[in-house]
Each structure stands twice: as structure tokens, then as C-alpha cells.
Amino acid sequence: MIVRDRPSGLHLFLLLRGSVLHRIRVTLILNTVLATLVTIVHGNLFTLKITLTAIPFTLIGLPLAIFLGFRNNTAYDRYWEARKLWGELVLRSRSLSRQCQSFIAMAHPVVAGQTREDDVRVRMVHRAIAFVHTLRLQLRAEKDDALLQRWILPAEFARIRSTTNPADALMLAMGQDLGECVRSGQISPCLAASIDQTISALTAAGASCERIKHTPIPFSYTLLLHRTAYMYCFLLPFGLVDTTGFMTPFVVAIVAYTFFGLDALGDEIEEPFGLETNDLPLDTLCRSIEISLLESLGETDLPAPLQPVNFQLT
Numbered sequence: 001m002i003v004r005d006r007p008s009g010l011h012l013f014l015l016l017r018g019s020v021l022h023r024i025r026v027t028l029i030l031n032t033v034l035a036t037l038v039t040i041v042h043g044n045l046f047t048l049k050i051t052l053t054a055i056p057f058t059l060i061g062l063p064l065a066i067f068l069g070f071r072n073n074t075a076y077d078r079y080w081e082a083r084k085l086w087g088e089l090v091l092r093s094r095s096l097s098r099q100c101q102s103f104i105a106m107a108h109p110v111v112a113g114q115t116r117e118d119d120v121r122v123r124m125v126h127r128a129i130a131f132v133h134t135l136r137l138q139l140r141a142e143k144d145d146a147l148l149q150r151w152i153l154p155a156e157f158a159r160i161r162s163t164t165n166p167a168d169a170l171m172l173a174m175g176q177d178l179g180e181c182v183r184s185g186q187i188s189p190c191l192a193a194s195i196d197q198t199i200s201a202l203t204a205a206g207a208s209c210e211r212i213k214h215t216p217i218p219f220s221y222t223l224l225l226h227r228t229a230y231m232y233c234f235l236l237p238f239g240l241v242d243t244t245g246f247m248t249p250f251v252v253a254i255v256a257y258t259f260f261g262l263d264a265l266g267d268e269i270e271e272p273f274g275l276e277t278n279d280l281p282l283d284t285l286c287r288s289i290e291i292s293l294l295e296s297l298g299e300t301d302l303p304a305p306l307q308p309v310n311f312q313l314t
Contacts, residue, residue: 001281004311017277017311020268024260027230028253031260035237035252042241052239057232064228068262071225074217075270079280082212082272086285088205089132093289096198097125097296103191104181110297116153120177120186125293126151127170127177128202132289135167135206136282139213139273171203209273217270229259281306281313 007015021028100121101110108119116123130151137144148166149157156173163169178195181187187195233256240248265278272280284306291302306313 001279001284001313002277002311003308003313020261020264021257023264023268024257027260028256031233031256032249032253034234035249038237038241039246039248052235054239054243057236057239060228060232064225064232064259067225068229068259068266071217071221072262072266072269075266078212078217079269079272082209082280085205085208085212086280086282089135089202090285090289090292092198092201092205093128093132094292094296096128096195096202097293099191099195099198100124101296103195104187106186120181122297123153124174124177125297127174129290129293131167131170131174131202131206132286134170135209136273136286138165138167139209139282140275167206168203171199171206174199213271213273222267225263229263233259275314277312283314 002017004017104121106119106121110119110121116126130148133144133147133151137147145157145161148161152160152170152173160166160169160173175196178187178192178199182189182192233252236252236255237248240251244251268276268278273282287303287306291305294302
């Protein structure tokens with residue numbers, strides 16, 4: 001995610017960081033070169049004059065712009081829903097820590113340095129940290145055993161790492177610990193139900209992120225827009241050269257930048273959990289949850305919040 005103040009003036013036109021220009025530059029250059037060649041030969045292919053008017057491009061351009069806008073709106077809906085789900089994960093993780101420390105009765109309060117082996121409350125809070133990190137890694141198709149091992153018991157790590165869905169396995173272990181607290185009388189069933197609702201909400205948010213990850217916009221719809229945008233922009237010089245003359249390459253470059261850019265931007269935000277420039281900063285969100293939960297346990301040696309690198313949060 002790009003984090004910076006809105007540029008103004010000439011800087012707005014020269015800015016490259018956060019732009020989709022790097023994704024479309026090759027196609028845009030080829031399109032502009034073709035438009036220049038068409039302008040030089042004035043639409044003639046040897047002895048054949050390729051005659052096109054602006055009417056077909058007017059008829060096609062409006063629907064193309066509408067459908068590109070519709071696709072980008074759909075992609076942004078996926079992006080915004082993903083952000084709301086991670087906001088839910090932040091909220092529910094903090095609530096879980098508060099509920100565990102308030103509702104589960106132990107012989108001693110939770111203090112900094114208390115180990116997860118001795119205190120089920122610390123164990124559950126640390127497991128919540130492991131859950132968000134594991135979910136992030138799953139959504140990005142990455143793996144980090146050392147990170148998972150840091151937050152859970154060794155015996156639990158050996159069992160969870162072999163499962164097909166470690167994030168869900170962590171929530172299952174969370175429910176087992178909660179059930180054991182009820183059976184041992186450390187928490188009343190009524191209060192345990194509140195914690196169980198929070199665990200269920202965490203699981204639901206994780207499952208919803210998986211739904212977005214594994215249900216892309218239909219490929220045939222994307223392919224149709226790709227093909228139409230390319231054909232429109234590469235044929236456009238032949239329809240403009242007779243009316244715009246030497247300005248044809250400039251006009252074509254502006255139109256192509258808009259259409260190719262919208263197309264590329266839709267591709268980028270359609271998958272909000274990746275590592276592209278405009279994707280969600282999952283590393284930053286996980287670090288924020290980690291800091292909040294450790295601080296709630298009374299820890300003072302906290303990791304530093306992640307800062308933008310070259311205006312980008314990951």
C-alpha cells in the first residue's frame with residue numbers, strides 16, 4: 001500500500017512510485033510507436049489506404065469505458081471487503097485478549113514474562129498472534145515455520161504444521177483450551193460463550209479472506225476486456241490520423257494510458273492480499289495486532305511498528 005501525501009503540480013505528472021505505468025510501459029510504447037508510424041505514412045500500407053472513421057471508436061469506446069469502470073468497481077469491492085475483514089481481525093484479537101484476562105480465573109494475574117506453558121491466558125493470546133501471521137502467510141502462499149514456532153508450544157507446532165489449514169487448526173486448539181477451562185472451573189459456561197463467539201468471529205473473518213483469495217473475477221470477463229482494450233487502442237491511430245494529423249500519437253498515447261492503466265489497476269487490486277504496490281499491508285496489520293496483544297499482557301519489550309519503505313507498506 002502506498003502511503004504518501006497527494007502530489008500537486010508538475011510533480012503529479014512526473015511521479016512513478018505507486019503508478020501503474022511500470023506495468024503497461026511496454027504496451028504503451030508499442031502503441032505510441034505504431035501511432036507515430038501510421039501518422040508518418042498517413043494510414044497507407046504500401047499502396048493500400050486503410051480508411052477508418054472515428055464513428056466505430058465512438059461506438060466501442062463508451063461501452064469499453066463503462067465495462068472497465070464496472071470491473072474496477074468489482075475489484076475495489078473485493079479490496080475494500082478484504083480491508084474490512086482485516087479490521088475485524090484487529091478488533092476481535094484485541095477483544096479476545098481482554099476477555100481471556102477478564103473472564104478466565106487463575107491463581108495469579110497476567111504479568112509480563114508469564115509463560116504460555118503455565119498460563120492458558122497467555123497461551124491463547126499468543127495463539128491469536130500466531131493465527132493472524134499464519135493467515136497472512138496462507139493468503140500469500142508463503143510459509144514460515146520459525147514464525148509459527150515462536151508463538152505456540154512445541155508439541156502444538158509439530159501437530160499444526162502438518163495440517164492443510166494451519167490457521168483453522170490454531171482456532172481449533174483455541175476452542176480446546178477454552179473447553180478445558182470450562183471443565184476445570186476456571187471460567188463459567190456463560191462467560192466462555194462470549195469468548196467462543198470471538199473465536200468464531202476470528203474464524204469467520206479468516207474463512208472470508210480465503211473466499212476472496214480463491215474466487216477471482218471470472219477469467220472470461222477479464223479476457224474479453226483485455227482483448228477489446230488492446231484492439232481498440234492499436235486500431236485507434238487509423239481512425240484519428242485523417243482528422244488529428246501529427247497530433248495522433250499524443251492523443252493515442254493519452255487514450256491508451258487511460259484504458260491500459262484502468263485494465264492494469266483492476267488486475268492489481270483484484271487480488272488484495274499480494275505484494276503488489278497497491279495491495280493491502282498485511283505485514284503492517286499483523287505487526288499492529290502483535291504489538292496490541294503483547295502490550296495487553298504487560299510486555300514492555302515490544303516490536304517497533306513497521307514504517308513505509310519508499311512510501312510503501314507491505
